[in-house]
Amino acid sequence: MAVILSGLTQIRVCEHGVERVVAERGPGQLIGERAALEVNVRSATVVALQTVVALVMRTSDFAAFISTNPAVLKIVEEQIYLRLREGRPVRVTTATSAPGGWRRRPGRWS
Numbered sequence: 025m026a027v028i029l030s031g032l033t034q035i036r037v038c039e040h041g042v043e044r045v046v047a048e049r050g051p052g053q054l055i056g057e058r059a060a061l062e063v064n065v066r067s068a069t070v071v072a073l074q075t076v077v078a079l080v081m082r083t084s085d086f087a088a089f090i091s092t093n094p095a096v097l098k099i100v101e102e103q104i105y106l107r108l109r110e111g112r113p114v115r116v117t118t119a120t121s122a123p124g125g126w127r128r129r130p131g132r133w134s
Contacts, residue, residue, distance in 0.1 A: 025056035025086050031076030032054045036069045045108070048073075057100050 028051055035047040035055070046068065049055050055070050060083045080091065090097040 025054060025083070026078040026080045028053050028055065029079060031078075032073045033076055034071045034073055036071060037067065038069075043069075054100065054103055058104065059083075059088075064096045088093065113116040 028049055030051050032048060032050045033055065034045050035049060036043050036045050038044075049070075055078075059067065060081075090100070
C-alpha cells in the first residue's frame with residue numbers, strides 16, 4: 025500500500041475486456057489499502073498521470089503498523105467508507121468496519 029505524497033494517479037479496472045477509470049488519487053490519499061487489509065491480490069491498476077512521490081509499505085509492515093496504531097485503521101476505514109458512498113466498487117471485509125463514529129474529514133491522511 026502507499027500514501028501519495030505528491031503527484032496524481034488514476035485508478036483503472038478492467039471489466040469484460042474494457043478498461044475504465046474509476047477514480048483519481050492525489051496527495052494525502054491511499055492506494056492499495058484494500059488489498060493490504062484483505063491480503064488479496066490487487067483489483068485495479070494505478071497509473072501515474074505525473075511524477076508521483078509516495079510512501080510505500082509492505083503488507084506485513086502495514087498490518088503491524090495498524091495493529092499498534094488503531095487510529096490509523098480508523099482513517100483507512102473512513103476512506104473506504106467515503107469511496108463506498110461515492111458509488112465506486114469496493115468490497116469491505118475488515119471485521120472492525122461499521123458505519124458511524126467517523127470524526128476526521130474523510131479522504132486525507134494529512
